[in-house]
Amino acid sequence: MTRLLFECTNVFRSPGVNSGIQRVVRNIVSQLDSASGEVECVPVLFAHNRLYRVRQLLPGEEGKTPPARAYAWLERLNQAFWRLHGRYEQYWPMRRWHNARRVFFVAGRIVSLPVALALRALRLCGYDPLVQRAEPFEPQPGDQLILLDSSWHAQHFSLVESLKARGIRVIAVIYDLIPITRPEFFEERLKGIFCRWFDWISHQADGYMSISKAVRDEVYQELSHRLGQQAADRLSHGYFHLGSELDLRQAGQPPAQQLSDLFQQRAQVFLAVSTIEPRKNHSYLLDAFELAWAAGSEARLCIIGRIGWKCEALVQRIRQHGEFGHRLFMFNEIDDSGLEYAYKHASALVFSSHAEGFGLPLVEAMQRGLPAMGSDLPVFREIGGDCMAYFDLDHPQTLAELIQRFEASGTFPAARSLDAWHWIDWHASALQLVDGVVRPHAPSGQRNAHST
Structure with a gap:
């Protein structure tokens, strides 16, 4: 076998x-x-x-x-130390002279010895x-x-x-x-x-x-x-395509109070879910919503995601924005239970990424009945088909207009209803992966899941 x-x-x-x-x-x-x-x-x-x-x-x-937690913490510390060691090992003089690299390695072993001994002791204890x-x-x-x-x-x-x-x-x-x-x-x-x-x-x-x-x-x-x-x-x-179940969600766990308060108002809430980093293009969202707000929109933008890299100016712009806490919100520590709550109570998802390999938040949202607006990328077309609304990343006004149309009419501005969209679960995703490996070049069952 x-x-x-x-x-x-x-x-x-x-x-x-x-x-x-x-x-x-x-x-x-x-x-x-x-x-x-x-x-x-x-x-x-x-x-x-x-x-x-x-x-x-x-x-x-x-x-x-406590001992198992200590072992996990020490192991992370040890890995972080040797990653840092490996980074500096690439610099002069270690890169030029073998003896310098050897001395640097021995020094690293000496510095990390207490952690190594503690790990060994805990390992011997099981x-x-x-x-x-x-x-x-x-x-x-x-x-x-x-x-x-x-x-x-x-x-x-x-x-x-x-x-x-x-x-x-x-x-x-x-x-x-x-x-x-x-x-x-x-x-x-x-x-x-x-x-x-x-x-x-x-x-x-x-x-x-x-x-x-x-x-x-x-x-x-x-x-x-x-x-x-x-x-x-x-x-x-x-x-193969990915499923969308939030596997770390804890049934019955209430969301954070600030998050639930956000959805108590009548105004529409647009949800942005992703790590905050340049590729995700949150600055475009701010530009588009500022245009919509200037035109009289009461829509709210809720950003959920941990803070990543090269985003200091963006985070400062969000926190110092005049609408922060009123029509603009950001949550950086929301767990799967809170994310599930947000998906179920928001009005739409907005995903303005410059580039994606898949776009998991789109599937997570749409499979829960939350319509999605996204960048006009080939992979988003592959996922959402005509059941998504698309905007032009060169023109924030195109997203602002979609927001205003949805707010004014109550009808989501996509070519087809979300009812016509269907997707696979993680079981089917695993089947696609296994089948694609066993039968290379001809993986079965890989239809665009938004088709009916």
Whole structure:
């Protein structure tokens, strides 16, 4: 029987992180048993230069004890220290002289020794998550390793290469190529990490599974440019769509008081859900709503998302805005329960991103009956079809006019009703991914889910 090995290292190690990739990994892994069918699906992680089978992806009660919490905190501290060490190791004089690099490494070992000893002591006492929730796993030739998690950390490269040399087929899941196609939106360090990873994976992967048809086409074009069209054609290229369930939502948990108060007023509330960073283009939203407010609109803009990078001026603009707390609101620490509440009580979602690999908030909103307005991007057309309203990123007035039309008529300004739109759940998403790996080039069931 074919074995598919789904790599989920970072979610296992950092279960409290809840970005888009972490949400995808958690939900796909949770559906592997029901999606396996004729293949065996095995969640795995990288540790100590080998594979471990994941018995339990997220910690249970055993992870809430003080020693277990201490182990997790120390491990994060140790990882952060060595990431910082690796960054400075690239500078002069370490890059120029071998002895300087060696001295720098020894100094790092000495500085981190107390943390290393504490981790070892806790590990011997059984508080290592690898002991509690995983076990060593031996891959076999013919297995297929699906790099589902954020696998662009260089410390894993040699292990993947050794597995490939042993006859393991490598499939890379591609969420987007935005650090390559639109590098201006990223810090130099993040851009460098991703670009080095893609340079590496383009020579290691036997196939690619993207999270949308638009990304699949971009990946094929990029590989054709780098490797030549014949080499790109020898690789498998598929795509799958994502589900939308909020898996960390706690039933019955009330939303934050400030959030619930926002929806008690009669004015329409437009919801923007995403990390606050340049690519998400919140400044465009502010421009558009300022135009709408100047024309007499009473609509409210509610921004939900953690604060990211290169956004200090934007955050200051929001907090110092004359409408902040009146018609403009921002929440940076909303959990899944609060997000579910906002989706169910808002009037519409607005998503003004410059570039996306998928656009998970669109599906999360629309599947809950919340209509969406979005940038006129190919991937948004792929998701929403005629059931979304689209605006021009070069002209904030186009969004302002959509807001005013919706506010005046009560009818959402899309070509088709949201009732005509349907989407898949995470079970179907996992089936698409498994099928696309097992049957490369011809993944079944991948219709545009907004069609009827």
